[in-house]
Every structure is written in C-alpha cells, then in structure tokens.
Amino acid sequence: MTRHDAADLANSLGCHAEAVCRHYLSNGRRSGRYWLVGDVRNTQGRSMFVRLTSSSKGPAGKWTDAATGEHGDLLDVIRESLGLIDFKDIAQEARAFLAMPRPEQAPGRPMTRPDPVPIGSPQAARRLFAMSRPIIGTPVETYLRRRAITTLVGAGSLRFHPRCYYRPEDNGGTETWPAMIAAVTDLEGRLTGAHRTWLARRGMGKAPVETPRRAMGDLLGNAVRFDRPGSVMAAGEGIETTLSLRCALPRMSMAAALSAAHLAAILFPPGLRRLYIIRDKDPAGDGARDSLMERAREAGIEAIVLSPVGKDFNEDLHDRGLAALRATIAGQLVQRDRSRFLDRAA
Structure with a gap:
C-alpha cells in the first residue's frame, strides 16, 4: 500500500470520525466538535481529543494527546486500540469497519500473501x-x-x-x-x-x-473485556454468561475469562477495590470461586459472589427474563453498587 492509499483510507475514516471514536474509543465521549478520551489506547480520561469535523484547524479524525504530545489520525487509533502491528492488518481492519472492498490487484503484479504466523499464536x-x-x-x-x-x-x-x-x-x-x-x-x-x-x-x-x-x-491471566475496569468489576467464565449479567448491570465493567481455570487465575487491574465473581453452579465453577476469592482477599480486594437461580445467569435470563434476573442479583450487591449500577439501569 502506498502513502497515497493510506491517506485516502485515513480520510475515509475521517468522514465517519464520530462512529470510529464510538467504536474504538468507547471509554470517551463527545464534547462539542471533539471526542475526549484518556489516550489512544482507550483508557478513561480527557487528555486526548479527536477532531470530529473538519475546520480551519485541520481535517476530521486528527487527534492530539495533551498529556503526552502524541498525535495522529484514525488509522493510529485503530492500531493502538487493537494492538495491531502490521500496517496491512490495520488497513484490513479499517476497510472492514467502512465495509469497503479490498483494493484491486494491479495488472501484471503478483498477488501477495500475508507472511505466515504460528497457528494458535x-x-x-x-x-x-x-x-x-x-x-x-x-x-x-x-x-x-x-x-x-x-x-x-x-x-x-x-x-x-x-x-x-x-x-x-x-x-x-x-x-x-x-x-x-x-x-x-x-x-x-x-x-x-x-x-x-x-x-x-x-x-x-x-x-x-x-x-x-x-x-x-496467550490466555492465562487475560480475559475478554467489556468496558475498562474501574474500582468495581465483575468476572465470570463464559462470554454469554457474563453478557447476560451485563444486561442487568450495563454500566459495570466485566470480564470473561473463558474457563473455570482461567477465571481462578485472572489478573486484577490496578485500583480494583471490589470484585464480583459470577458463579456457575458446577464443581469447576465452585473451585474457581474459592480460588479467586482467596487471591482477592490476599490482594486486599473485597470479593463477593453473585449466584444464579439456575445453572448460570444465561439460563436465568433466557428462561426467567430480565426483571427476574435483576431481582435475583439485587440483594447480592453492595448497597452503594445497587444504587450506582442496578437502579440506574432500570
């Protein structure tokens, strides 16, 4: 890809600057003609600002981090927020977002293939x-x-x-x-x-x-994350189970560790003060609960178990409905979290 192609792609993203920000910089918010967020890696804060509309100051999509002096365009946002390295992967992601077709192969030029990488890496x-x-x-x-x-x-x-x-x-x-x-x-x-x-x-x-x-x-200690963690978060095994609880608590940060063993070993983010453990009712889930509670206490983190009526929270949500799920967890939350996360979701 030439520099001209990259510029065209960045300009196309700029035409949809707010949509790009809402997707890749989801921890930020719009303020006037700018999108404010902590940094290009989508942390919470207000030091980075992305221009949402073109003006005499520059085109839409250009951004500056006032804290670090970093600056760039929306291709840089995609690279840093997803942890991509190769530019061809960044361009492919940008085209997927824009629903753009892949560029035509120039006549007479051999078709290039991505360099191989280890399977499962x-x-x-x-x-x-x-x-x-x-x-x-x-x-x-x-x-x-x-x-x-x-x-x-x-x-x-x-x-x-x-x-x-x-x-x-x-x-x-x-x-x-x-x-x-x-x-x-x-x-x-x-x-x-x-x-x-x-x-x-x-x-x-x-x-x-x-x-x-x-x-x-690499899975150990890591997770599928829904919003950046703050002082309070919930962690569970499966994606669907975690998303089911999130339907009742959409403002709470959550993480799915993907298995009982990985839930027991999940790493705690800095500043975490209270961890809600999303329980699955089976022997493996009980073992993960006990191990994680012990680790949390040793780290000075309050650990609270959230238990479903059925085997897991997706079964509760699917079979009993959202109102019943909310009623199930209401009494299991700390009072201040009930006011902060559950009552506001009503």
Missing part, C-alpha cells in the same frame, strides 16, 4: 480479529439475541467472521463456518488471544461441529 489471534467486523446486523447479533442477550453497547471486543476455519480434532477436512470472534486482552488493553464460537449459517445456534468453542493465543 497471539499474532494469529490479532490477524483473525483484524479480519473480522462489528457484530451489529450479523449472525453474531442474531445468536446473542436468541439467547436473550440484547445489551450490546460497549461490546466492541466481539466481532463477526463470515468464514472462519474449523479443523476437526480427528484431522478430518477443514470446514468454514460463521463465527463470533472475541478479543482476549491483557490489563494494558493489548490483544493477546482470541476466542472463537462457530455458529450455524444464520446465527440460529452453534455450528453442528464437535467443539464449537475454542481459544487461541
């Missing part, structure tokens, strides 16, 4: 996530809504891939299925892995394969 996870696109209007949205999960604001860590490779464990032939791709990130927001949920063709359930869920990359 963090690099492969970053590439897969970059090749995916937002979930709204896709089979992923259909799949989640069929599970009664309707609160999808702030779920930018989830993406849709229309033809994700699936390799059977018995070394059978490779298949392709639609998939929900979830970004696994560390405490700094760097993408370290990805989780795949293969779906039926129109999102009417999981794909008819032996293992419809698989993870790749």
Whole structure:
C-alpha cells in the first residue's frame, strides 16, 4: 500500500470520525466538535481529543494527546486500540469497519500473501480479529439475541467472521463456518488471544461441529473485556454468561475469562477495590470461586459472589427474563453498587 492509499483510507475514516471514536474509543465521549478520551489506547480520561469535523484547524479524525504530545489520525487509533502491528492488518481492519472492498490487484503484479504466523499464536489471534467486523446486523447479533442477550453497547471486543476455519480434532477436512470472534486482552488493553464460537449459517445456534468453542493465543491471566475496569468489576467464565449479567448491570465493567481455570487465575487491574465473581453452579465453577476469592482477599480486594437461580445467569435470563434476573442479583450487591449500577439501569 502506498502513502497515497493510506491517506485516502485515513480520510475515509475521517468522514465517519464520530462512529470510529464510538467504536474504538468507547471509554470517551463527545464534547462539542471533539471526542475526549484518556489516550489512544482507550483508557478513561480527557487528555486526548479527536477532531470530529473538519475546520480551519485541520481535517476530521486528527487527534492530539495533551498529556503526552502524541498525535495522529484514525488509522493510529485503530492500531493502538487493537494492538495491531502490521500496517496491512490495520488497513484490513479499517476497510472492514467502512465495509469497503479490498483494493484491486494491479495488472501484471503478483498477488501477495500475508507472511505466515504460528497457528494458535497471539499474532494469529490479532490477524483473525483484524479480519473480522462489528457484530451489529450479523449472525453474531442474531445468536446473542436468541439467547436473550440484547445489551450490546460497549461490546466492541466481539466481532463477526463470515468464514472462519474449523479443523476437526480427528484431522478430518477443514470446514468454514460463521463465527463470533472475541478479543482476549491483557490489563494494558493489548490483544493477546482470541476466542472463537462457530455458529450455524444464520446465527440460529452453534455450528453442528464437535467443539464449537475454542481459544487461541496467550490466555492465562487475560480475559475478554467489556468496558475498562474501574474500582468495581465483575468476572465470570463464559462470554454469554457474563453478557447476560451485563444486561442487568450495563454500566459495570466485566470480564470473561473463558474457563473455570482461567477465571481462578485472572489478573486484577490496578485500583480494583471490589470484585464480583459470577458463579456457575458446577464443581469447576465452585473451585474457581474459592480460588479467586482467596487471591482477592490476599490482594486486599473485597470479593463477593453473585449466584444464579439456575445453572448460570444465561439460563436465568433466557428462561426467567430480565426483571427476574435483576431481582435475583439485587440483594447480592453492595448497597452503594445497587444504587450506582442496578437502579440506574432500570
């Protein structure tokens, strides 16, 4: 890609500057003609400002961080917020966001292929996530809504891939299925892995394969995150279970560790004072609960268990409804958190 192509792509993103900011800088907010956020890596704060409309001061999409002096365009925002390295991955992500076609191959020039990366590596996870696109209007949205999960604001860590490779464990032939791709990130927001949920063709359930869920990359201590953590957060095992609780507490930061073992080992963000542990009612879930509570107490963090009526919170949400789910957790929250997170969600 030439510098001219990159400039054109940055200009195209600038035409949709606010949409780009809402997606990749979701911890910020609009203030007049600017989007304010902590920094280009989407931390909370107000020191970075993105110009949303063109003016005599410059084109839309240009940004400056007053605290560090950093500046750039919306391609830089995509790079830093997703932890991408190769420019071809950044450009691919930008085109996916804009729903733009891939550039035509110039006549007479050989088709270039991305350099190979180790299967299952963090690099492969970053590439897969970059090749995916937002979930709204896709089979992923259909799949989640069929599970009664309707609160999808702030779920930018989830993406849709229309033809994700699936390799059977018995070394059978490779298949392709639609998939929900979830970004696994560390405490700094760097993408370290990805989780795949293969779906039926129109999102009417999981794909008819032996293992419809698989993870790749560096997972230990990391998680699929929904909003940046503050002094209070909730952590659970599965993505759907965590999203189900988030329907009742949409303002609370949450993280899905992807398994009981990984939940027990999840890392605590700086400044965390209270951790709600989203319990699954099974022996593995009880073991993760006990291990995580002990680790939290040793770190000086208050740990509180949130227990469902059924086997997990997605079952509660799907079978009993949102109002009943809210009633179930109301008495399990600390009073100040009930006022802060539950009452405001009503």
